[in-house]
Every structure is written in C-alpha cells, then in structure tokens.
Amino acid sequence: MSRKKAPKSVVKRLPVYLRILDNLIRRDVEIISSRVLSDETGFTAEQIRKDLAYFGAFGTRGTGYNTSYLREKLLRIIGLDKQTKIIVIGFGHLGKALTRYNMNKNPYVKIVGAFDNDPNELHTDIEGLQVYSMDKLSEVIQKEDVKVAILTVPAEVAQQVVDILVENGITAILNFAPTKLHTPEGVYVHNADLTIELQSLIYYSQEDEGRALKE
Amino acid sequence: MSRKKAPKSVVKRLPVYLRILDNLIRRDVEIISSRVLSDETGFTAEQIRKDLAYFGAFGTRGTGYNTSYLREKLLRIIGLDKQTKIIVIGFGHLGKALTRYNMNKNPYVKIVGAFDNDPNELHTDIEGLQVYSMDKLSEVIQKEDVKVAILTVPAEVAQQVVDILVENGITAILNFAPTKLHTPEGVYVHNADLTIELQSLIYYSQEDEGRALKE
DNA sequence: CTGATTTTGTGAAATGTAAAACTATATTCA
C-alpha cells in the first residue's frame, strides 16, 4: 500500500523520537508505548503513531514498540544508518562552535572539512579537523562526495557560496546567514536564522500580546 | 474591529519583513509594494498582506507601503521599539559565539550578562560584557528585569536552570539544549536544537526520498 | 473630471495538519 509523502512537520519530529529512543536504550528499556513516548516528547500519542505510519508499521498491538527495532528503522528513514559527510563553510566563532558541537555530540555525522577565506582561521585547535581555504571548496565536495553543508558566512557572500555548493552537488544546506538563498528545485535549504528566532521570541516575551488587537 | 491572535507562523515572518525594510531604507527606497516584498522574501504577496492585516492596515491602496512607516509599526508590533535585555546562560563555545553574534549584528537587543558554572569561562575578551557565575542568576534577572534568556547549557542541567529562570520572571527562552523543557503556561520556549535541524536536513539530502514510500 | 490602472485589505475556498474516534490485534489472567 502506497503512502503519502511525509510533511516537513513530521520529518522534524523523527529526530526527537530517535533521541528519546537512544536514551531509553541506554537505560535498557526494551519496550515503549506511544503513550509513554508522548510523555517524553510532548507530542500526543496519536500524532506519534500517525507520524510513524507514514513510513510503515513498526509496533506490536497490545504491547508497544521495541526500542532497538524502532531506533534502527528511524535511523534508516532519516538516513543516519550510514555516516553522513558534512562540510562547514565560514569558520568564524559560530562556525567553529557548531563544528565542535557536532564533532562531540553527533555520532551520526562526520565533518570532513571546514572552509574560510581568512587565513587566520585556517588553523584550528579542533582535533582531526581539516580546515581549507575557500578555493578548495569544489575540490573537496567532489572528492568526498559531500551532500550536506552548514553555512555560516556573512550574508553578503552567502548566495555566491551557495551557487558553488549547488554546482558541485550539495543537496541540503543549513543556512545561518541572515539572507534568503536562491536554489534550484531539489536543493533543500533550512534557515536557522538566529536573529529571526530571537526577534520572534521577543514578541512572545511581552505580557501585553494585546497590542496585536485593535478595537 | 477586533482581530484574531496572530499565529506563530505569522510572527516568525515579521522579522523577515523587518530585515528587508531595513535594507530598503538603507538604499533610500521609500515605497514598496507587497509584490516586490514577495520577490525579496519568497513569501507570496497575498500572504504578506494577510500577515500585516493581523495587526492593522499600514499600506496605501494603489501605492504600496511606506518603508519607514511600516518599519516603525513592525518594530512596535514585535516589541523592538525599546531595547530588549537578554541574558545568555552557558558560556561555552556556542554561548560565546551567540553572544558575539548578537552584540555585533543585532542592535535591537542588549546582552546584560552571561552565566557559567566553570570559572574558566568567567573572564572573556568580549568587550562590555559582564560574565557571572551561575549563583548570580536570580540576582541579575531581578535587578535588570530581564524577560528573555538564551540557553546553551548541557541537557542534563537545562531543566534545573529553566526552573530558576521561570521563578525569577523570565517569559521567553531560546533553547539550544537538546532536551524538552517543562515550563508553566505563559512562558514561551523556542527550541533551536541544532542536532534535530541537521538530522532532518539529512533526510532531505537523500535523493531517494522514495524510501518514505511502501508498495 | 472621469475612466483606467494599481495595489491594498478581506471574505471565501482550498489545502494542510493535528486531534479524535474507531478498529484490529496482541496480551493477560481468571
């Protein structure tokens, strides 16, 4: 039976389920119900079951889900069953912090290179990390067959860098540059614009949301 | 005439409009149509008009929007007409990078303090920034009357820190800790979980999204 | 000044997403 394409909102929840499963397995929990997953994640049990149903039937009625089995399935669905190669472009403070973060906390990905224009940034104290000058970008992407890039360059040069990325086969970009990127069909961009996150947060920080009303 | 509460999706777009307006004003553009705003933002013109309609009628039919006027209105709606005080909790690499980023790029906010447990992190080369030990948290929040916090502490201590934040009147949290936070009604949490962003990106990086289908 | 044009603002329709209700299947225990 054929299923519909999973909406973005569903895909965003899969890594949350995965993380919870990792925690449960570490605590030797073998079976978990959608009800308990609901408590752990904050999503409703119905939603969790529905989300998983986009990809198959992984549970046992009357019992629940086997944590290890469901984890394996999720890894495969998300695409983490094989290690994903990633590059970081823009190696300022943010780029460095993100690189460190992922190398320490994210076993499913491997950062195969960082890139910066500024020669001062071309050496690093991060162990096992190759830092290249920007003109090595095409070469490394092709040689390592990289599909995913994290972008932390200044807004002014972001589009120009993205054009190179796309040209060399990058298909997904996590964009921290505060600008809209233009990409062809088939290249997925997720904007992680910290200024926008913060500003929308400030909206909600004000008790007087009544300013949104007029009479 | 009374308007409905603006949905989250609308609030998330307001800062995008604001950024475009800032750029236009810098280029001395005085009038802008929803059509051109659409080109700049990637959102449809209808959506932009509808978004703005949640808060009032700011344009002139037949002409468009006055950039300076709309900017003033948006600043007021978002809550950026007065400078917002912010604290950063967790002053590791990510906390430092975010602090620097906001101090350099975000004129609408002021970071009034950073906090960390580790004494090594309590001095900084960031000019004009106060770094405190964690036990000063309550005191500073109350003295400065802070409402917004950026959280970059380890997952294990995140909830415990959040409890202190809430207790002292913080109403909005930008959470980078990879864990679900429990907060009372009225406290807004935005999760900026970089691992989850990256993993959902990897899902889309795979040409074969057909794995989402079964036959 | 009048008709054509532009562009906003808004009610209605369509779409997408989440929640609820229901059905099917497995387990447990008397």
Place this chain on the structure above:
DNA sequence: TGAATATAGTTTTACATTTCACAAAATCAG
C-alpha cells in the same frame, strides 16, 4: 480457553493556514 485489557494502526473530523478572488481606495493619464 475466553473475556477483559492494552495498544498499534486507520479513518474521520476538526482546526489552522494558505491561496484565491474580488471589492475598496488611491493614483494616473488624458
């Protein structure tokens, strides 16, 4: 063994958001 219980999977309903279509208002051309 079989009734009661638990829980996944599916269908239906409700809700939220976006898109569409058009009326209202301003501008412009002659």
